[in-house]
Amino acid sequence: MNPANSPSGNLASGTSQQPRSGSNSIVSRRDVLRATGALATTSMIASMAIPQTVYAGEDNTIKVALVGCGGRGTGAAANALSVKNQGPIKLVAMADVFPNRLNSSYEGLKGQFKDQVDVPEDRRFVGFEAYKQAIDCLSPGDVVIMATPPAFRWVQFTYAIAKDVNTFMEKPVTVDGPSTKRMLQLADESEKKNLKVGVGLMCRHCDARGELFKRIQDGEIGDLLLLRAYRMAGPTATAFAKKKPENQKELMYQIQNFHAFLWASGGGFSDFLIHNIDECCWMKNAWPVKAQATGGRHFRGDYVDQNFDQYAVEYTFADGTKLLMEGRTMPGCHQEFASYAHGSKGSAVISQSGHAPSRARTYKSQDMSSKDNILWQFGAKEPSPYQLEWDHLVEAIRKDRPYNEVRRGAEASLVTSMGRMAAHTGQVITYDAMLNCDHEFAPNVDSLTEDGPAPVVADAEGKYPVPMPGLKTTREY
Numbered sequence: 001m002n003p004a005n006s007p008s009g010n011l012a013s014g015t016s017q018q019p020r021s022g023s024n025s026i027v028s029r030r031d032v033l034r035a036t037g038a039l040a041t042t043s044m045i046a047s048m049a050i051p052q053t054v055y056a057g058e059d060n061t062i063k064v065a066l067v068g069c070g071g072r073g074t075g076a077a078a079n080a081l082s083v084k085n086q087g088p089i090k091l092v093a094m095a096d097v098f099p100n101r102l103n104s105s106y107e108g109l110k111g112q113f114k115d116q117v118d119v120p121e122d123r124r125f126v127g128f129e130a131y132k133q134a135i136d137c138l139s140p141g142d143v144v145i146m147a148t149p150p151a152f153r154w155v156q157f158t159y160a161i162a163k164d165v166n167t168f169m170e171k172p173v174t175v176d177g178p179s180t181k182r183m184l185q186l187a188d189e190s191e192k193k194n195l196k197v198g199v200g201l202m203c204r205h206c207d208a209r210g211e212l213f214k215r216i217q218d219g220e221i222g223d224l225l226l227l228r229a230y231r232m233a234g235p236t237a238t239a240f241a242k243k244k245p246e247n248q249k250e251l252m253y254q255i256q257n258f259h260a261f262l263w264a265s266g267g268g269f270s271d272f273l274i275h276n277i278d279e280c281c282w283m284k285n286a287w288p289v290k291a292q293a294t295g296g297r298h299f300r301g302d303y304v305d306q307n308f309d310q311y312a313v314e315y316t317f318a319d320g321t322k323l324l325m326e327g328r329t330m331p332g333c334h335q336e337f338a339s340y341a342h343g344s345k346g347s348a349v350i351s352q353s354g355h356a357p358s359r360a361r362t363y364k365s366q367d368m369s370s371k372d373n374i375l376w377q378f379g380a381k382e383p384s385p386y387q388l389e390w391d392h393l394v395e396a397i398r399k400d401r402p403y404n405e406v407r408r409g410a411e412a413s414l415v416t417s418m419g420r421m422a423a424h425t426g427q428v429i430t431y432d433a434m435l436n437c438d439h440e441f442a443p444n445v446d447s448l449t450e451d452g453p454a455p456v457v458a459d460a461e462g463k464y465p466v467p468m469p470g471l472k473t474t475r476e477y
Helices: 029-035 041-046 071-081 097-111 132-137 151-164 176-191 207-217 250-256 267-284 384-400 408-425 432-435
Strands: 063-065 089-096 125-126 143-146 164-171 197-199 224-233 290-296 310-315 322-329 336-343 347-351 360-363 374-377
Touching: 063 071, 063 132, 071 089, 071 097, 071 143, 071 384, 089 097, 089 132, 097 125, 125 132, 125 151, 125 197, 132 143, 132 151, 143 151, 151 164, 151 176, 164 384, 176 432, 197 384, 197 408, 207 267, 207 347, 207 360, 224 267, 267 310, 267 322, 267 336, 267 347, 267 408, 290 408, 408 432
Parallel strands: 063 089, 063 143, 089 125, 143 164, 164 197, 224 322
Antiparallel strands: 224 336, 290 310, 310 322, 336 347, 347 360, 360 374
16 A cells, blocks of 8 residues: 555546657657656657657647546546646536436536537446447546546546546445455556546545655554544435436436435445445555444435445454554434544544645544643645645646556455445454455446346335344355
């Protein structure tokens, strides 16, 4: 696991230009992007004797395609278009399975970034193959944003790799053991091609958390003994699904409510708690080796989703250190969204107000209630980690620096699934057992069609299978 903020080391068809090869007098678009930020593009071209016709139509604009036009995808596209002082960036294609969502995203982005959004109707694609058509509008070295439900991540990433396209993908990137193994293989393939890939675990790009990591690793709070994390709030609308409308197709209903279904997202646990789990593992600079957990469903009313309402997970690292993760989505209860670290000499706030700002600080004791105990706190105004992750990705593309977060994203997703499976089965789940579990929620996800069957089926009352700890201990988790 790479502890640093930087991940280095650690839909009609459009024209797809391939990198030019052959004579060393020919410069490809990727070469131009590599030169941006180090040399002026004009200087690079002037120093090389190239035929004018070879370079016709090429420039240093990074083109972006958005696949998955919900709130996260639209937000990621806005961050991409907000990168400053690193050359021109344009949104040129969009794809989704829901036309109304695509249109809403387009109108919002066009209103905010008028000159950077160039997506005419013939580059707005709808359907299960729309991601291919959107990626086909890009050239090697451009960027595709993948913000569809996580189950589709490996399918779309496979196509992006084949097209030599850089990628930004939302988290989690896997939902079970088989998809994690597949994603780790794709990580190797993308690294061999020197593709730049960002994963939406933006807390890893936070300046304050980065400074805290260094201080913890340098021993400021002593030996790290315990980590605690909480994401406790009221019901999360997207994870609480009510019975499918009669006039809606089953698969489209499940995709629309993907947080409610384990096959599509890993459920609310994987999709929401992964940030707290990942930032704690970062501070420990390790992944846990096993998990045990409890969880349950309460006050369900007419909700038919597959989620528990509360989770309590005890993760154990190889040296015996514990990470306690508590999640709850119940009204009228205490709310907290934070992560903490406890050492032999002091303690630390990893985050205390959601994802941003983190308000990271250290204390000289375990008492975090007194300002007199503060050893260090991040003094400057915290830049948005959502923007920083895009600044870092684009900089890596422009300067051709190694940048690939896929492996770390897959490992964080697997560790999160490990905790979810422990709660849903009532068993102790190890890292290796999770990785090698052969149960795959949606093995045919790459062949789903709008009118075809969905990966999970409702009963006669319109309710879906739910985890039953102790009774369903290996398959339904």
